Amino acid sequence: MYNDKDAKKIVDIIQSYARKHSLWVVAYGTGCGAIEIPPTMTSRYDAERFGIRGSATPRQADVLLITGYLAVKTLKRVIRTYEQMQAPKFVMGFGSCTINGGMYWDSYNTINALDRYLPVDVFINGCMPRPEAVISGFIKLQQLISEGKAEGAEKYLKNLEWYRENQNKVIPNWNMPDYNW
Amino acid sequence: MEINWSSVIGIVATPVIAFIVGVLYGGAVRKITARVQNRYGPPITQNLFDIIKLYSKKTAIQHGVMQHLGPVFAITASVTSLYFIPVIKDSPYFQNFSFNGDLIFLLYMMVFGSLGMALGAGQTGNPNSAIGVSRGLSQMVGYEIPFVLALVAIMIQFKTTSLNELLAVQDHFTNWIIFQSPLAFVAGILAFLGMMHYAPFDVVIAPAEIASGPPSEFGGKYLGLMMTSGSIFAFVKLVLFVDIFLGGASDFITLIIKTFLLYMIPVLTGIVSPRFRTEQSILFFWKWPTFIGILAIIVVVLNG
Numbered sequence: 188m189y190n191d192k193d194a195k196k197i198v199d200i201i202q203s204y205a206r207k208h209s210l211w212v213v214a215y216g217t218g219c220g221a222i223e224i225p226p227t228m229t230s231r232y233d234a235e236r237f238g239i240r241g242s243a244t245p246r247q248a249d250v251l252l253i254t255g256y257l258a259v260k261t262l263k264r265v266i267r268t269y270e271q272m273q274a275p276k277f278v279m280g281f282g283s284c285t286i287n288g289g290m291y292w293d294s295y296n297t298i299n300a301l302d303r304y305l306p307v308d309v310f311i312n313g314c315m316p317r318p319e320a321v322i323s324g325f326i327k328l329q330q331l332i333s334e335g336k337a338e339g340a341e342k343y344l345k346n347l348e349w350y351r352e353n354q355n356k357v358i359p360n361w362n363m364p365d366y367n368w
Numbered sequence: 369m370e371i372n373w374s375s376v377i378g379i380v381a382t383p384v385i386a387f388i389v390g391v392l393y394g395g396a397v398r399k400i401t402a403r404v405q406n407r408y409g410p411p412i413t414q415n416l417f418d419i420i421k422l423y424s425k426k427t428a429i430q431h432g433v434m435q436h437l438g439p440v441f442a443i444t445a446s447v448t449s450l451y452f453i454p455v456i457k458d459s460p461y462f463q464n465f466s467f468n469g470d471l472i473f474l475l476y477m478m479v480f481g482s483l484g485m486a487l488g489a490g491q492t493g494n495p496n497s498a499i500g501v502s503r504g505l506s507q508m509v510g511y512e513i514p515f516v517l518a519l520v521a522i523m524i525q526f527k528t529t530s531l532n533e534l535l536a537v538q539d540h541f542t543n544w545i546i547f548q549s550p551l552a553f554v555a556g557i558l559a560f561l562g563m564m565h566y567a568p569f570d571v572v573i574a575p576a577e578i579a580s581g582p583p584s585e586f587g588g589k590y591l592g593l594m595m596t597s598g599s600i601f602a603f604v605k606l607v608l609f610v611d612i613f614l615g616g617a618s619d620f621i622t623l624i625i626k627t628f629l630l631y632m633i634p635v636l637t638g639i640v641s642p643r644f645r646t647e648q649s650i651l652f653f654w655k656w657p658t659f660i661g662i663l664a665i666i667v668v669v670l671n672g
Contacts (some may be wrong), residue, residue, distance in 0.1 A: 205418075206421050208421075209414070209417040209421040211418075229407070230407045235402060236407070238410055242573040243579040244496075244587075246585055247583070247586070272587075274425065281603070340426075344396075368446075
């Protein structure tokens, strides 16, 4: 038991428990789904009882919640926000628009699948998902964290070239700093 | 050289106790806020989870030496001021470094953490940090004046600057300084509202307004260090006020009861209040609290 390197140490158990029960969310609310965030956070549905709290800046945040469609112009800001967050960090796609484009699937300036540009850990489907669905998405994320499967940040770093290629395809004037900032 | 083991144990135990009590108080405040807003609220240990999570972040970005040192300054100031306050009255374990004249030293030491944070936040280059720092330092000029006036009134009245001697004066319930010098207590408690940074005086950390102000560029371990320091510093301020005005505490249960009741004054004021603008906040402290503080000194001097 003492030499088993794959065994979970007690520190890991404490860390994953704390990570699971303390999710600070930066809600990127430019899509229409942003209207579902206030009832989720306030007294009707009260997400704070699960340790889910809004965060003021990306530097302090753990979860990036993309609420709905992303225009090409906002995608650039989302990527910038995501890269400012500190690992371990998680992305949640919210609504049909982040899965396949939803009702904007043939629009000229929105992206269809968020998964091609950022590593999404949990998708919540629906147009738009109710607060119960949002909270169940967070519970799913908590499960993934405690199982050690929410490794979006590592996936992004490992496949950075592929993500950059996809991002560069849709964003014409790419003048952003490197990843290490 | 003979080692005084009881003080060694005290030196090790004091910051740990302060941290645990401060963190649980922070969680209790979140729970109480939630109940007032008709929510269920997070568990009382939520702040502890937050701090552990922040310490276990895998990356922590920093933009320079001062940003690295800012949170370190903050926690140094918190723990140092804690060591100069007798936490438990007449206990051999918790005297730590308290000495004659420690009130004046504490007045300086309690500002040190904020100044360190200001230097650290200044280097991040975030405009919200700069606004937060300027707000924080302006507000500090506001509430330090009634606070110092209240302390000076007490120093003149009891002709001492030592916390231990002040505790010795308050040997009975009727001799508490809150009853011997009520004007100084009023000035002090109004300054205390500003020191705790709850609404309506939360102009520094205004999350919806300036994106949490000074710590807006701090993430991961730096933010964890700042939260740790904040928890300890809340305990420091509470124990200081209990020692000065409420007769100290001779055991832990009394300490918890007194500090918690004192803590509820800024918290409950905060829950039902909106936020002042910075100049309103400073003007508030420069009007009635300052006037009452001056009045306290005049009364003390006239009574001779």
